[in-house]
Amino acid sequence: MAKAKIEDIRNIAFCGHGSAGKTSLVDHLLVKTGAASGTPSVDNGTSICDFDPEEKHHKYTVEAKLVHFEHQGKRFNVIDTPGYPDYIGQAISALYGVDTAAIVIDAHVGIKVNSRRMFEEAGKAGLGRIIVINKMDADNIDFPGLVNQIRDIWGPRCVLVNVPLGAGANFKGVVSTLKPPSGAAGALLDPAEIHESLIESVVEVDETLMERYFEGIPPTEEELPGLVTRAVASGSLAPIVCVSSKTDVGVPELLDALALCALPPGVLRRTATKDGEEIELTPNPEGPLVARVFKTRIDPFVQKLSFIRVFSGTLRKDEVVHASGARKGVKLGPLLEVQANETKPLDQAGPGEIVAVAKMEDLHTGATLGDYELPPMKFPTPMVGLAVLPKSRGDETKLSGALHKVLEEDPTFRIDRDAQTKEMVMTGMSELHLQLIRERMARREHVEVETKEPKIPFRETIQAKAEGSYRHKKQSGGRGQFGEVHIHMLPLPRGTNIEEFADKHHFPQMKEYHYDETNNFLWINSVVGGTIPSNFLPAIEKGFKERMARGVIAGYQVQDVAVNVHFGKYHDVDSSEAAFKTAGSMCFRNVFQEARPALLEPVVKMDITVPEAAVGDVYSDMSSRGGRVSGSEAAGGGMQTVHVEVPLRSVTTYNRTLSSMTGGQGSYTMDFSHYEVMPPNVQQEVISKAKMEEDEED
Numbered sequence: 001m002a003k004a005k006i007e008d009i010r011n012i013a014f015c016g017h018g019s020a021g022k023t024s025l026v027d028h029l030l031v032k033t034g035a036a037s038g039t040p041s042v043d044n045g046t047s048i049c050d051f052d053p054e055e056k057h058h059k060y061t062v063e064a065k066l067v068h069f070e071h072q073g074k075r076f077n078v079i080d081t082p083g084y085p086d087y088i089g090q091a092i093s094a095l096y097g098v099d100t101a102a103i104v105i106d107a108h109v110g111i112k113v114n115s116r117r118m119f120e121e122a123g124k125a126g127l128g129r130i131i132v133i134n135k136m137d138a139d140n141i142d143f144p145g146l147v148n149q150i151r152d153i154w155g156p157r158c159v160l161v162n163v164p165l166g167a168g169a170n171f172k173g174v175v176s177t178l179k180p181p182s183g184a185a186g187a188l189l190d191p192a193e194i195h196e197s198l199i200e201s202v203v204e205v206d207e208t209l210m211e212r213y214f215e216g217i218p219p220t221e222e223e224l225p226g227l228v229t230r231a232v233a234s235g236s237l238a239p240i241v242c243v244s245s246k247t248d249v250g251v252p253e254l255l256d257a258l259a260l261c262a263l264p265p266g267v268l269r270r271t272a273t274k275d276g277e278e279i280e281l282t283p284n285p286e287g288p289l290v291a292r293v294f295k296t297r298i299d300p301f302v303q304k305l306s307f308i309r310v311f312s313g314t315l316r317k318d319e320v321v322h323a324s325g326a327r328k329g330v331k332l333g334p335l336l337e338v339q340a341n342e343t344k345p346l347d348q349a350g351p352g353e354i355v356a357v358a359k360m361e362d363l364h365t366g367a368t369l370g371d372y373e374l375p376p377m378k379f380p381t382p383m384v385g386l387a388v389l390p391k392s393r394g395d396e397t398k399l400s401g402a403l404h405k406v407l408e409e410d411p412t413f414r415i416d417r418d419a420q421t422k423e424m425v426m427t428g429m430s431e432l433h434l435q436l437i438r439e440r441m442a443r444r445e446h447v448e449v450e451t452k453e454p455k456i457p458f459r460e461t462i463q464a465k466a467e468g469s470y471r472h473k474k475q476s477g478g479r480g481q482f483g484e485v486h487i488h489m490l491p492l493p494r495g496t497n498i499e500e501f502a503d504k505h506h507f508p509q510m511k512e513y514h515y516d517e518t519n520n521f522l523w524i525n526s527v528v529g530g531t532i533p534s535n536f537l538p539a540i541e542k543g544f545k546e547r548m549a550r551g552v553i554a555g556y557q558v559q560d561v562a563v564n565v566h567f568g569k570y571h572d573v574d575s576s577e578a579a580f581k582t583a584g585s586m587c588f589r590n591v592f593q594e595a596r597p598a599l600l601e602p603v604v605k606m607d608i609t610v611p612e613a614a615v616g617d618v619y620s621d622m623s624s625r626g627g628r629v630s631g632s633e634a635a636g637g638g639m640q641t642v643h644v645e646v647p648l649r650s651v652t653t654y655n656r657t658l659s660s661m662t663g664g665q666g667s668y669t670m671d672f673s674h675y676e677v678m679p680p681n682v683q684q685e686v687i688s689k690a691k692m693e694e695d696e697e698d
């Protein structure tokens with residue numbers, strides 16, 4: 001095809017709850033517009049978008065997929081995303097590549113928790129939002145009730161741009177509310193009435209037109225498309241479209257509505273920075289290059305595909321570009337146009353376009369291309385861990401390679417090596433998420449793994465000040481070892497202003513400090529008079545950090561601590577970096593034990609959505625797990641969402657509990673909130689268990 005003009009590009013992510021019919025719909029749009037042929041179906045494993053073996057097997061989407069088609073002279077780049085909250089990382093990353101989110105809802109079941117979540121995420125990302133009510137052919141649809149639910153939850157900005165003629169087996173078509181026909185027999189709501197609210201929400205963006213409208217002069221047909229775009233961009237309008245992907249009713253009108261309501265590139269305000277200076281991005285092909293890798297896919301053939309959205313400037317094949325996170329310029333190969341699992345080479349890509357490049361080892365999800373920086377991509381923190389080891393001995397390297405590939409493609413996956421047990425621990429969003437990763441590694445890398453009980457990332461900290469010293473001295477023939485370190489140790493609350501903290505605690509001779517944000521650890525040097533020569537100080541800091549990683553009381557990472565090194569002794573011949581590192585580590589350990597050490601545990605925020613009748617059960621169950629309910633609210637459709645904060649250790653297998661408590665109707669989202677001191681009895685248990693494990697190892 002000829003290249004689309006920038007204003008004719010529409011980048012849309014299809015999001016929302018699992019099984020709403022997103023993939024079926026996108027497959028259908030491809031066939032309808034002639035971009036694909038045949039009768040693709042999720043149910044019989046012939047879907048265009050759900051092409052991964054795991055997707056064909058489970059019959060749902062696991063990974064976001066990019067496709068494109070044309071309609072009304074417009075170029076649509078569409079990303080189909082998974083609806084299961086377990087794979088939300090994929091859905092969120094897609095939002096960074098598009099300008100509009102189409103939230104797909106199943107007409108029969110209404111708004112479910114992940115649709116809410118994605119509607120909010122798209123709003124936070126500043127995207128335009130369109131609501132697609134799919135499965136209008138299903139039985140028992142309460143259409144007016146559904147529209148009320150949508151407007152209750154997402155506000156009056158949600159307005160139907162078409163109204164169904166009949167529902168279920170009688171769903172025969174849709175009528176426009178933008179240009180309502182004079183008679184609309186069989187319409188489930190009155191299109192003329194909705195027309196009024198639609199015009200009201202669009203004129204809101206233009207004062208002159210609004211005044212004119214209230215004087216009785218509506219906007220003209222020519223003015224309307226521009227107003228719709230502005231209203232969707234500002235969030236004052238979230239158009240609702242009705243369709244059945246199964247019976248094809250409403251599909252042509254859906255395409256028209258997407259052409260009208262989805263935002264062209266450059267309408268949303270986006271900024272980038274360079275050396276602290278902010279610029280507003282305009283979709284200018286001659287402008288500075290600003291593009292981002294928003295997704296990485298490991299493909300069995302080309303190995304690694306990096307998906308790039310261009311915001312400004314032009315990306316050219318074989319060009320060397322600067323990429324954040326890469327040590328040197330990255331030489332791109334050919335650019336690729338992606339259609340589900342197929343690619344075609346391209347020479348260049350301008351603003352608004354989405355392309356991929358293959359085998360770029362230095363490009364990672366989130367990286368910005370060009371000299372500017374885009375705001376970082378944010379993902380929910382994965383919370384469910386499993387220790388993994390290969391089934392066959394000798395497969396360790398293979399396993400590690402396989403895990404690193406998953407790490408590349410999945411922003412909600414982590415791997416850590418447990419400092420205490422030396423085990424490889426993988427952490428994901430849920431048990432299901434981790435299970436799928438195992439399946440994928442078995443298929444792609446032929447690594448079968450065994451897993452062990454979820455390990456919770458407890459932490460160690462202190463609750464009081466302490467001070468002390470340690471002398472490391474060894475004389476064993478030849479050259480000895482000598483180093484002596486004196487420190488103050490203090491609790492360091494999160495978010496502390498370091499300068500004020502140093503002032504308050506009178507470190508008058510503070511010469512320098514290093515702050516480690518990850519573990520909220522502050523290292524202060526206030527050694528005077530060279531009692532410790534400055535070349536040994538880094539070794540002492542290293543000793544502290546190694547000890548922190550190994551833990552002191554139960555083998556967990558230490559955090560929220562400040563250490564002031566203020567005095568020491570050395571020996572001209574016997575002192576060495578190694579000696580001071582050991583002295584630092586031992587000193588840390590001893591003083592830590594004097595500073596009222598405690599174990600911290602992760603607390604998670606959960607939004608639990610259940611039928612109203614089950615709310616009482618959720619409350620009492622949560623209180624028995626040490627959870628705190630902060631409130632609840634109606635989630636529509638006879639459901640309530642309960643907000644809870646609860647220790648992660650009590651909810652690692654909550655999906656099973658909730659499922660049996662609600663007969664499979666409940667669902668929840670879980671996000672890391674903060675660390676909290678554990679109840680003393682639980683601390684004791686963890687500490688004794690750690691001691692036992694240590695003894696076993698000896």
Ligand SMILES: Nc1nc2c(ncn2[C@@H]2O[C@H](COP(=O)(O)OP(=O)(O)OP(=O)(O)O)[C@@H](O)[C@H]2O)c(=O)[nH]1
Pocket residue numbers: 016017018019020021022023024025042043059060061062081082083084134135136137138243244245246247
């Ligand atoms: N009756 C009816 N069923 C549909 C319609 N669209 C999709 N389905 C069925 O709904 C089920 C789920 O469809 P998918 O397209 O996989 O749904 P999805 O939203 O992509 O689901 P996830 O990938 O899990 O997020 C399949 O069995 C489809 O055949 C529709 O318009 N009407």
Ligand SMILES: [Mg+2]
Pocket residue numbers: 022023024050060061080081082083
């Ligand atoms: Mg799908």
